Amino acid sequence: EVAKLDSTLTTGEERETAEEIANGANDLIYVTPERLENPEYLDLLRTRGVSLFVVDEAHCVSQWGHDFRPAYLALPDAIRALERPPILALTATATRQVVEDIVRQLGMSSAEIVNLGIERPNLRYEVLRTVNGAAKRESLLRVLREEKGSGIVYAATIRTVEDLHRFLVANSIDAGRYHGKLPTREREQVQESFMSGGTRVMVATSAFGMGVDKPDIRFVVHWNFPDSLETYLQEVGRAGRDGKPARAILLYRLEDKRVQSFFLGGKYPRRQDTLAVWSAIARGPASARELARKTDLPEKKVKVIAAQLIGAGAAERRRRHIVPLRSLRPKELDRLLSSYEKRHASDRDRLEQMMHYAQSVGCRVRTLREYFAEEPGAACGRCDNCRQPLAARPPTAARKRAPPKPAERVPRFQLGDEVRHRRYGHGKVLDVSGSNVLVAFAKDMTHKIRQDWLSPA
Incomplete structure (x- = not known):
């Protein structure tokens, strides 16, 4: 038998579903992350016993991911409250950096990672x-x-x-x-x-x-x-x-590009937003909804800031409330804001790679x-x-005149150059082949990568 706990249920349906779960009538329970922020539901599930905790769309838990959702920040607390059952995290689209962040966020210290690749031949x-x-x-x-x-x-x-x-x-x-x-x-x-x-x-x-x-x-x-x-x-x-x-x-x-650039511009909290949320927390325990009301900020943004403050050890989550633990020093605040800027830079880089795909004349699957x-x-x-x-396409009105002969491309990197990649970090060039280079990264990893996707170290 299957049950679900989400926002589509009426109050009566929620009560009936909770009774079924408590009585052991359901073997599989679908629940939204928002419901796992509710202590009553967690108590219900803990009493029932959870043998496998499955996180679908697991990239949403990573703040480095393309679809980060603050509600997923409650999952690590839920896992602890449920006495750490085995975890299965599923995603169809995650870079290596995001996979590592998912493992860290969910506390999957001995995770076995299965990567089936992105190939869809049809x-x-x-x-x-x-x-x-x-x-x-x-x-x-x-x-x-x-x-x-x-x-x-x-x-x-x-x-x-x-x-x-x-x-x-x-x-x-x-x-x-x-x-x-x-x-x-x-x-x-x-x-x-x-x-x-x-x-x-x-x-x-x-x-x-x-x-x-x-x-x-x-x-x-x-x-x-x-x-x-x-x-x-x-x-x-x-x-x-x-x-x-x-x-x-x-x-x-x-x-x-302007549309996505506009969205990116307002995605991360400003200094005054972080200070406002911290000041509200410092005045006493409050839920994310209460903090949003006190600061006049969207609840989603409040949850992002609260997660950073918890990660810095300045606050902790106790059931529904965010509770202050100690004062927040100016240098710590600067580090928090620096982490926002790093994620913003990562988002800008992802947008540029999306544009590169759109403008590319090479195989899109490659x-x-x-x-x-x-x-x-x-x-x-x-x-x-x-x-x-491109060479086989009929000329359009904008391309009737023959284009000027392009200048010969000079390799950007040479053998032995130190480079940096946004996912793999620091590496050294082992071989250069046209627009591609072979790079040795940490942990004896080597990858063949387009020069355009590297920067000097």
Whole structure:
């Protein structure tokens, strides 16, 4: 028997589910991280006994990950409260740095790491470059008319989702829309319609996806490019789960970078935000919701700051409350703010790698393999760049004149140079082969990496 504890339950349903769990009627319990912040639910689960603690979408626990969610910060406390049962952490998209952070955050000191790779042989990756909004809309219509199956169109903002939905409906495309501002009941109805085949195309923000497992999705289109290749791979991975051919299409305009840059600008707490939360905690124990009310900050941001203060040893979590332990020295505050800047720099780097993917003329699957520290291997033979290499493409109006002969590329790094990679850290160049170099990193690891992805040490 299966039970769930989430926000969709009524008060009566919650009470009934809790009684079933207490009586041992359920062998498998699905629970949201938010519910594990509730001491009553933790007590219930501890009394029942947990033999395996599974964390799905485990990259959400890492503050270095592409989809960090503050609610996941409660999981380590929940694991301790449940007397540390065996842990299974699952994610489809995590770099080596994020995997290491997941292991550390969840206290999996002797974890066995199983990496099945990113390869999806039935997915065809494509980038459609557009010069303006009108051309972009026409490209989207062309894709939706070419493809007869169901698919998802992702957009970065709620406003864009609403605009695109109106545009598609006006052009006789059977489309629904999904975003976080819709009423819960409407979201449930439109998702059910899509899952059952009643709606062919779903226009959505990234809020649509977790828990969506529709095997026959034939295409995923990104109207705006995402903030990282991790996010991109996560979202296009919803296509073709039945093993049949499917398309992953990115509609690309350079101006789209502004949207993600805007989001990154407000993602991390400012000095005054951190000081405000610390001052509120220092006045006495308070829950994250109470701290948000006292500081006039979003609860999500309060949870991020509180997690940093707990990590610094200045506070601790006692059931629902954040409790001060000692004073916070100015140097400690500076270190906290420095950690935000490092993560911000990491986010900017991920965005640049997403742009590199969009602009690349090489095999897109090889680009993805390299990013996730896999062997580049042979070209996939199925992405747009493999099927129609740049030299074989017909000239457009903007390329009628022959381009000037490019200057010969001089290798950026030489044998013996010391370099730094954002995931592997410090290393030394062992060999140079065109745009790639072989680098020796710590722990006797060697990797063949594009020169563009390295910086001088």
